[in-house]
Amino acid sequence: DVKVTQSSRYLVKRTGEKVFLECVQDMDHENMFWYRQDPGLGLRLIYFSYDVKMKEKGDIPEGYSVSREKKERFSLILESASTNQTSMYLCASGETGGGGANVLTFGAGSRLTVL
């Protein structure tokens, strides 16, 4: 089974802190994604990456950055956390192209609280 592992299930941070959310996948997928999940808003795409060192902005990139130095690892960075970034963060990975691809495998999520 494809596994997507998010390093932290629950985090509590202070306003202004730098926050790293780590995600690792073990199936050699080209694409990796970071979503934010909020009640009533569904999942919103923050950033995605289709290759090492490549990144693309999603729908809500403001206040976030990402890093993909290795194919299996995709990190989400909050340079200066704010209370409006309190949310559930979901990492996902998937293959490029059609056929059996395009199905995303999700991690368990990281629930971040910013005080």
Added chain:
Amino acid sequence: AQTVTQSQPEMSVQEAETVTLSCTYDTSENNYYLFWYKQPPSRQMILVIRQEAYKQQNATENRFSVNFQKAAKSFSLKISDSQLGDTAMYFCACYPFGNEKLTFGTGTRLTIIP
């Protein structure tokens, strides 16, 4: 840009009944995939079913089936013989070819009542 709309924030049905969750979408692409994902309480998001837009036949997976109306841009999910384990958030999603971006709806919280 694509949009996905789920107009039913919450639904509940009795165990063993059939329930239909609604989804409409909009995309400028001709070729795309549509998905239903399920997120059980405190558990990971998993794929329920997938539909390729160029296939006219509706996808089915055991008790789960879709009603895909391409002209109306509608993609509803039918769950037959509902079970307690079907209790979850259900998200509809659209993935246009060549876009590599999966856009989700706001979700429907489904509760199966014993």
